[in-house]
Amino acid sequence: MLLLNKTLLRLARGLWQWILAIAAVSFLTLVGTTALAEIVSQFLGSLFEPQVVLSTVKSAVGAAFLASVFTFLAQLIKGLIEYKTAAKARSTMRKTIFSKVMELDAGGIEKIGPTSAITAAVDAVEQMQAYFSSYLPSLIFSVIAPIYLFFHLKNISLIVAVLLLFVSLILFPLHNVFRGKIEALRKTYWRSLDDMTGYYMDGLRGLTTLKLFDRDREHSRVLGEKADVLNKNINAFMKINFTSFLVTELLIYAAITVSLVICITGMRNGDITIAQALTVLMLSYSYFSAIRQLMSASHSALTAISAAGKVEEILQTDTSRPYNPELPADPEHFDGIRMEHVSYGYEGRSRALQDVSLTIPRGSSVALVGLSGCGKSTAASLLMRFCDPDQGTIFIEGKEYRSVTPQQLRTNIAMVPQQVNLFSGTIRENLLLADPNANDEKLKEALSEAGLGSFLKTLPKGLDSDVGNAGAALSGGQRQKMGIARALLSEAQYMIFDEATSSVDPQSEREIWETIGRLSKTRTLIIISHRMSTIQNANCIYVLEKGVVAQRGSHAELMQQGGLYRELVTRQQAMEVAE
Known part of the structure; x- marks a missing residue:
């Protein structure tokens, strides 16, 4: 199945040397397998001849052993390269997706949705990496292998060689019949995955609320329904993949059966020896091993293409301004x-x-x-x-x-949003986001101006104190003050306070407004607030x-x-x- 996707091919940049290496080593494995089949066939065929001697047996065993060792080493190297390719693909794609997401502003993030960004960087990448480590190498190998084997069989029976080559080549366009159905299922699959993932994440974030109102069982029931929908869509993919596999196997075995009939007829007519017939029998299976390998990778390719559709939405988001x-x-x-x-x-x-x-x-x-x-x-x-x-x-x-x-604009304008985002790490690390070159004195001055000077003195580690996961070690008011301190470090002339006190306790709210009042004497302030008494001045x-x-x-x-x-x-x- 020619499952070529422009998004995945574009993401393959920098991976082609690895992909070609896998295909090359697969070809070497075929060379070893072919040599082994020919050696064994010649040996078994010679058993029917009276002049077989011990030296012939030793020679055949030695050659078979060398061919086996060669094939084993090629397979071992292939597995190693596949692992390296998968790791390289994951790293490259996640960097590409993450870089694109980081280019997005708030409007772009809202357009694609945080859940989609997460599924693209995690689930989608896991599903797409097999396209590079397995499917593309198999696709290249499946074109080379039949041609190579054709030249090994044509001297035995041109009819058999042409038949097997013809069947192997028609399998490609035949499987394209299933492509339309796959495309129709692609968006449905990813919508259901996004829906279930988003609902699951909502449940984790709001677990306390669900428990409080005794709605956790209901939420779990709905999550199960969404999981069932996703499972149904996955099964639809599997059904198409199984159907294509079944058609392929029927054609392969039919071709092998016809080839055997031709060989038996040739033996009866004296045109083909027993050794040659055994070679055809053994290589017929090898003839289609590349096709089977491609088929086994096709399901991964299908899911990779579905995943690529979601990634494409992110990569195609216009980040130019x-x-x-x-x-x-x-x-x-x-x-x-x-x-x-x-x-x-x-x-x-x-x-x-x-x-x-x-x-x-x-x-x-x-x-x-x-x-x-x-x-x-x-x-x-x-x-x-x-x-x-x-x-x-x-x-x-x-x-x-x-x-x-x-970027230039934001050196003049800073913002303290309704909910300040802190990153896991220390107070120092969070503040240095605004000014990477700020020294300790400047950091402490900003904290003091934001109303956190006294709090900082109570911390044994001071600026190196851990704020916890997303600032969980701080209170709501302290997180908002950290946001103000960070804005102060940017030294922006204009400061926007967007409902900066809407989610804090009354005491913290008073302290923050006192800080804002002091800032109004040295900065230009744009204040958005639901508390009417605080904006009267x-x-x-x-x-x-x-x-x-x-x-x-x-x-x-x-x-x-x-x-x-x-x-x-x-x-x-x-x-x-x-x-």
Whole structure:
């Protein structure tokens, strides 16, 4: 079956020398096997001749032994090269996929989904490596082997040699009949794998919640149903593979049977000797050993092609970002950030922002408020250039923000998200992400400014204290403060706080807002918060409603205007009184 896939062939770059080496050693194995078959056939045929002597037996045994040793060593080397190829393929593919994922911004990750990225880098790679270590070498070998054996058999019986060669060659196009069904199943299989994997991961992350509400058995039942769907799709693949295997075996045995009939007829006519007939019998099986080897690798190739479809979605994701250093500067020469008639929508959803214009003067504090889903976090993502606007323009420090690369932009803008991500390791290692050259004094200064100075002094190992798996050794408030410290180390002039206190305890929330208050004296802040009382001192407050700017002004001005802002403030005051 010619299961050639452009994605897998592209990923084979750097592996072809290994693939060809496996095919070459397979050919050497065939050479040894053929020599052994001919030696044994000649010896068995000579037993029917009266002039057989001891020296002939010794010669045959010695030659057979050497051929066997040669074949064994070739097989041993082949296994070693296959192992090396598989290891090299895993390493190469994971580097390629990981590099591509690392090129994606938040919008790209959302498009492909974290679960798909995981299954592509883990499950898909495991399934694809066999394509390089087994299928491609078998495919090359299955073309060479019949031609080599043809020249060994044509002098015995041209009809038999042509018959076996013909059958071996028609097996390739014959198996392409199954290709359409395989392609139809490919996307279904991977959707079911993603679905089950994602549901399983959700269950692990939310196990406490499931136990709390006694829903773990229900979750387990649904997971079992999803596993059954995946199993059904796997069985569909196996069914097609088995059918193709059955057709192949029927043709192979039919060809061998016809060859034997021809040889028996030739022996009766005196055209073929017993030794030659035995050679045909033994090499007929070798004739199709390459085809059988290819067939045994076909199932791996099928799953590899299915896996390649998922990887292709990631590799084809456009990670290029508009960049033109010649774009005109801000005609207003505004000293700060200016968004002008910006619109943006996520794929498959209504627009998150519609014709939004706002200004953030350098040295000021600007707040974005509104109901959930109004576009606040989308505005922050645009400012960080995790995504680019569908319409409109953003100017930063007088430059059109597409006239600089995202990496250059982010040296001027830092962000503290709703949930700060920490990596397993030490406090020092997590902070050095922002400034790899920072010394201990600078790290401690950032921690102190973020409100973690006292906490650091209580740790015996100080900066070398382990934060645990994803920061599990720290409280929610401490993780958020680590995020602030990391942002401070970047020395960015502009800092975005996107609901930075929404998941912390009241005490930590007060401490973080005190830190933000101190930062407002030295940095330009863009604050997104559901806590209305904390943004009242902002120089300007933008009220977003359904993706548009509904109101703007200071706290006092907005309270006089009424509308959504006053409604939000009044509602929160009532909740605080009730508490």
